[in-house]
Amino acid sequence: MHYIYEETQTLDERAYTTFGLNPEILMEHAGSALAKAVKKKLTCQQKALFVCGVGNNGADGMVAARLLHGANNVSLYLPFPPKSSLAKLQLKRAMQAGVPIVENLIDADVYVDALFGAGLNRPLDGFTCNLIDALNAKEGYKIACDMPSGIVNDLSLSSTIFNAHETITMGALKLCLFHDALKDSVGKIKVAPLGLSRNLYALPSPFYLLQKNELKLPLRTKKNCNKGTFGHVAIVQGNKEGAALLAGMGAFHFGAGLVTLLGERKRKTPPYLIQASTLPKKSSVIVAGMGLEMPFDTVWLRHLLLENTLPLVIDASLCHHELMLELLASKKPLVLTPHPKEFSSIWHFTCNEKVSVEQIQANRFFYAKTFSKRFPHITLLLKGANTIIAHQGELYINTYGTPALAKGGSGDVLAGMIGALIAQGYSLKEATIHASLAHALASKKLTCNTFAFTPIDICKGLKCL
Known part of the structure; x- marks a missing residue:
């Protein structure tokens, strides 16, 4: 069985204090796992678009885009300017590496939702709902970073949810990913290690995912x-x-x-x-x-x-x-x-x-x-x-x-x-x-x-x- 968590901020903080890691190290590992998932779905002629938000979830997407750029055709779309210090830092690094930034939602073969992840604390506004609806209408393969955007961190749901074929969740499984209403939105769920084995990163939890x-x-x-x-x-x-x-x-x-x-x-x-x-x-x-x-x-x-x-x-x-x-x-x-x-x-x-x-x-x-x-x-x-x-x-x-x-x-x-x-x-x-x-x-x-x-x-x- 695998542990499932209502929130993983506690696990991140334990990684900092117990194992001497820091948010930037965890983010590099998160971005690397996301990049690997995207790369598996790209041929040399195909394009991936990373749609990134203002916080650390968006920063994970920027890391992944930077890691792929040069060997793969990737672009960043930032519907909002970054706010968190790490998002600003990772955008600067991506730009220095030459990652293209587009002004509008363009056609691609792989779409990466790195808008909110676990950081959403309110229902989505109209603009963001329209953006997610537009992404859902696209033909390409869709990957969610950490969790599909539209899931509020109190386990409630916005009226619009990103529909992913695959979710790369960071560090550990989140309880919200197993909400019945999200059965058709999360796709295949894969856990990305964050600089530690899953066993070291984890703590006991009263929630378990059964394995066949x-x-x-x-x-x-x-x-x-x-x-x-x-x-x-x-x-x-x-x-x-x-x-x-x-x-x-x-x-x-x-x-x-x-x-x-x-x-x-x-x-x-x-x-x-x-x-x-x-x-x-x-x-x-x-x-x-x-x-x-x-x-x-x-x-x-x-x-x-x-x-x-x-x-x-x-x-x-x-x-x-x-x-x-x-x-x-x-x-x-x-x-x-x-x-x-x-x-x-x-x-x-x-x-x-x-x-x-x-x-x-x-x-x-x-x-x-x-x-x-x-x-x-x-x-x-x-x-x-x-x-x-x-x-x-x-x-x-x-x-x-x-x-x-x-x-x-x-x-x-x-x-x-x-x-x-x-x-x-x-x-x-x-x-x-x-x-x-x-x-x-x-x-x-x-x-x-x-x-x-x-x-x-x-x-x-x-x-x-």
């Missing part, structure tokens, strides 16, 4: 085993029977030894799924919520979920029901897997505050972190373009989800997968993290197009992990 090579699959290495060795997942069926069926398939395909669908009515199911009206004695975990239509038998469900010590995975309709308050008060081991609308209901129940989906989406990190601190026995998986797993104030961010997963039923499979890992002995946090990774990565294993993918294809993809 960290996926811990439930591989069966023990030879003396039986189906009971791998746990028994009990899944509550609702009137929308397909949801529980998909959860059951997800659990079975992800290694659970036994999967039972709980309900009074017998339904047609795959032969490997058991059906029962009562909770099996040796159940390992209960998965509930998907496919439940309100009103449902609250008394029966309360007894099923609360009159035992089994861990729970709760999804979908239960997030909108007052039974959620009793589940939270019970202090039972609990995983919640809401999408933003469901999380809005959970927040209302638990915090007695109405928060809209729009508010949650604009402040996903805040709400997920705050909730996980208030309920330390709960593991929260907040669905989105970048899935957040929150536990005891720590956030784990999964960026591997694809548009192919934006189908009804995908979340039901995920709930079953989490239940399967809990049944096989994973902690609730580990189960949620690794099921989330496997769920996303499985969607990339099949080579079909993105619109025809089905929840059952996730199960097929699990076989390829």
Whole structure:
């Protein structure tokens, strides 16, 4: 996992005091990394335009332009005169090296946004919005220096954001780069070292970026085993029977030894799924919520979920029901897997505050972190373009989800997968993290197009992990 930071000024200052570096040294390294990224996208006949702002982000762009000039066709465009001392110094050096400065936005093959980076402390004005709109309309390859312009340093967003194919972020990953609304604006994210290895520059952080090579699959290495060795997942069926069926398939395909669908009515199911009206004695975990239509038998469900010590995975309709308050008060081991609308209901129940989906989406990190601190026995998986797993104030961010997963039923499979890992002995946090990774990565294993993918294809993809 890689650490993610709300701000990196603290890390820069530590580099100065602990390692004897200074802002100019860090800037030269930042400019060098940016220059390398630009050079990879240029042939000898192609042109790069660096659009530079008034502060140190603009100065990074000036350093990169100076380093490339002479071997590559580069120009600087400065819509505003530089203000910071380093920006003035780097502009002077670029001019002395002969870097061309243009008066207007010209056509190029590569455009570099070095306008603001992490230094933006207010929404963009009209002129700058028009400039970014013009850059976004250009045909060339687009690279953002540190972060796309338009991201305010309080994690809010301007009305216009630079749309990058690639972001070269300086020193360490910034939390704002993983805002759902920026999924189509940041492109590929690469971290530029600033005169120190990433490990030396970093400090511990409560935010983590999940890596696919960290996926811990439930591989069966023990030879003396039986189906009971791998746990028994009990899944509550609702009137929308397909949801529980998909959860059951997800659990079975992800290694659970036994999967039972709980309900009074017998339904047609795959032969490997058991059906029962009562909770099996040796159940390992209960998965509930998907496919439940309100009103449902609250008394029966309360007894099923609360009159035992089994861990729970709760999804979908239960997030909108007052039974959620009793589940939270019970202090039972609990995983919640809401999408933003469901999380809005959970927040209302638990915090007695109405928060809209729009508010949650604009402040996903805040709400997920705050909730996980208030309920330390709960593991929260907040669905989105970048899935957040929150536990005891720590956030784990999964960026591997694809548009192919934006189908009804995908979340039901995920709930079953989490239940399967809990049944096989994973902690609730580990189960949620690794099921989330496997769920996303499985969607990339099949080579079909993105619109025809089905929840059952996730199960097929699990076989390829």
